[in-house]
Amino acid sequence: MLYPFKFTPQLFHKLWGGHTIEKWYNHVPADYENVGEAWVMSDVEKYPTEVANGPHTGDSLQDLIEVYMDELVGEKVYEVFGNQFPLLLKFIDATDDLSIQVHPGDEFAIEHEKCLGKTEMWYVLPSKKPSAIYLGWNQPMNLSLIHAAIADGTLANYLRKYDVHEGDVAPIPAGTVHAMCRDTIVAEIQENSDITYRLYDYNRVGNDGKKRPLKLDKALKVMDFQPSKQATVTRTAPRINGALNIQKNQYFTANLLCPMQPIQRDYAPLDSFVAYMCVEGACTVEALDCEAEEKKVSMRMGEAVLIPASLNDIVINPQGSCKLLEIYVEL
Numbered sequence: 001m002l003y004p005f006k007f008t009p010q011l012f013h014k015l016w017g018g019h020t021i022e023k024w025y026n027h028v029p030a031d032y033e034n035v036g037e038a039w040v041m042s043d044v045e046k047y048p049t050e051v052a053n054g055p056h057t058g059d060s061l062q063d064l065i066e067v068y069m070d071e072l073v074g075e076k077v078y079e080v081f082g083n084q085f086p087l088l089l090k091f092i093d094a095t096d097d098l099s100i101q102v103h104p105g106d107e108f109a110i111e112h113e114k115c116l117g118k119t120e121m122w123y124v125l126p127s128k129k130p131s132a133i134y135l136g137w138n139q140p141m142n143l144s145l146i147h148a149a150i151a152d153g154t155l156a157n158y159l160r161k162y163d164v165h166e167g168d169v170a171p172i173p174a175g176t177v178h179a180m181c182r183d184t185i186v187a188e189i190q191e192n193s194d195i196t197y198r199l200y201d202y203n204r205v206g207n208d209g210k211k212r213p214l215k216l217d218k219a220l221k222v223m224d225f226q227p228s229k230q231a232t233v234t235r236t237a238p239r240i241n242g243a244l245n246i247q248k249n250q251y252f253t254a255n256l257l258c259p260m261q262p263i264q265r266d267y268a269p270l271d272s273f274v275a276y277m278c279v280e281g282a283c284t285v286e287a288l289d290c291e292a293e294e295k296k297v298s299m300r301m302g303e304a305v306l307i308p309a310s311l312n313d314i315v316i317n318p319q320g321s322c323k324l325l326e327i328y329v330e331l
Contacts, residue, residue: 001292009038024038037091039088062083077329087251088191089190091125091186099198108221117191120188123279132162133181155199156179169236199214241260242263256325262315263316266313271331272331275305275307276307282322284316285297286315289313
């Protein structure tokens with residue numbers, strides 16, 4: 001039986017990881033020095049998230065799709081993606097600069113990596129220190145200029161740098177060179193892909209004592225060499241008790257919900273699942289048209305809930321201050 005699903009996040013130690021999001025979870029491995037990423041809804045091979053509530057506890061997201069198919073994800077979504085969930089949702093906590101990197105589009109990724117490409121979006125969360133990101137080139141680039149900048153360690157000088165604050169939104173289309181700077185925490189929505197091509201990594205050494213590998217050849221094949229008109233940071237002004245659209249592209253739609261009182265969401269017009277990411281506070285989510293005992297689920301900062309496509313009448317009841325990202329696919 002279908003009901004709102006809550007998942008146990010997959011946690012990842014990272015060389016550059018921090019100590020903020022690890023406080024959100026009670027299953028951090030004892031040998032982790034930090035938690036750099038928390039994948040809160042994942043169908044990526046080897047790293048699937050598992051249901052944490054109700055009779056499907058322990059089942060993976062993949063298990064759910066294989067059983068419920070279009071009832072879970074929507075008819076059109078299932079026609080296009082089959083038994084693959086189309087998105088990966090995660091939180092990222094960086095206390096050091098991430099590598100300067102780029103992601104491939106679908107065509108290149110399918111041919112060379114046998115998976116989807118990676119268009120993504122960052123929603124910036126509060127940080128105790130000033131935060132910043134690099135997003136796209138600040139001038140037209142060419143191969144010789146890129147190679148020279150990598151060699152002398154000045155590649156970041158050719159990127160647009162944005163100081164970012166809580167609520168800022170950064171769309172990152174595939175092909176856009178980008179990086180997250182130290183002391184930045186984000187919620188990330190992306191295609192279901194784990195493909196990253198590093199151009200420059202500050203000559204850092206991994207746990208094996210060797211410099212972390214770059215993938216410059218592939219990066220140069222998929223990157224945009226011109227400054228991006230689509231990749232730019234925007235600031236949000238929350239719509240109290242309503243939905244504010246913060247991103248709409250061919251892969252996903254994302255809205256910001258800021259309930260100060262119980263609000264009702266009608267998803268009957270959609271032919272898609274709906275995912276929530278809690279980015280502030282806590283709430284309960286109840287599916288009024290659900291016949292299962294588990295029709296209501298609680299969620300707090302750092303957690304995610306999946307509303308199956310067959311459930312349409314949802315009530316969100318905030319527990320004090322609360323903000324959610326509401327995510328679905330429109331095909």
